[in-house]
Amino acid sequence: MAVDEISAVQNERRWALAMGGVAAVMLAAIVWAGLGLHMNPPSNIETVDPNTLHVAGEFAENNLGTHVDSAGKITTRIVTTQFAFVPECVVVPQDMQVTFRLASPDVIHGLIVVGTNVNTMVVPGFVSQVHTVFDKPGDLLMPCHEFCGLGHGQMVAHVRVVPIADFRPDGDGRVTCDN
Numbered sequence: 001m002a003v004d005e006i007s008a009v010q011n012e013r014r015w016a017l018a019m020g021g022v023a024a025v026m027l028a029a030i031v032w033a034g035l036g037l038h039m040n041p042p043s044n045i046e047t048v049d050p051n052t053l054h055v056a057g058e059f060a061e062n063n064l065g066t067h068v069d070s071a072g073k074i075t076t077r078i079v080t081t082q083f084a085f086v087p088e089c090v091v092v093p094q095d096m097q098v099t100f101r102l103a104s105p106d107v108i109h110g111l112i113v114v115g116t117n118v119n120t121m122v123v124p125g126f127v128s129q130v131h132t133v134f135d136k137p138g139d140l141l142m143p144c145h146e147f148c149g150l151g152h153g154q155m156v157a158h159v160r161v162v163p164i165a166d167f168r169p170d171g172d173g174r175v176t177c178d179n
C-alpha cells in the first residue's frame with residue numbers, strides 16, 4: 001500500500017473509534033435515564049372513545065380528580081381538552097405511588113409536572129398512564145406542552161402535593177382541591 005493509503009486507513013479507523021465512543025456514550029445515557037432516573041417512554045396501550053369519554057365511564061366528569069380505591073390505590077384522572085385541564089387542580093399525597101390516567105376528547109395535548117419525571121403526551125383515542133411518587137410537598141405547575149391551538153398558552157393546571165397527614169379522602173375516596 002502506498003503511504004497515502006495507509007494514513008487514510010488509519011484515519012478511518014480513528015474516526016470509527018470516535019463514532020463508536022459517541023454511540024456508546026449515548027446508549028449509556030439512555031440506559032442511565034431509564035433505569036436510574038426512571039424516565040421511560042409511556043408504554044401503556046389502552047383505547048378510549050374520544051366522542052363519548054365525557055358521557056359515561058372512567059372519564060365522566062364526576063369521576064375525575066384523585067380517587068383512593070378500597071385497596072388504597074391512588075389514581076388521578078384528568079381530561080385534557082382545548083384549552084383546559086379538567087379538573088384544573090388535583091391533590092396527591094407525598095411519598096406514595098400515584099397513577100395518573102389521562103384522556104383527550106379533541107386534539108393531542110401533552111403535560112409535564114414541573115420538577116418531576118411526569119411527562120407524557122395525551123393522544124385522542126388512547127389512555128395515557130403514568131406512575132410516579134412525589135417526594136416533597138408543594139404546588140407544582142402542570143402546563144400543556146403540546147401546541148393544541150390558539151388557547152394553548154393558557155392551558156395550565158396545578159398538582160398540589162400534600163403530606164400524608166393532610167391527604168384526607170372523603171366517604172367516596174375522593175380528594176379535591178376544595179376540601
Ligand SMILES: [Cu+2]
Pocket residue numbers: 109110144145146147148149152155
Ligand atoms: Cu395544549
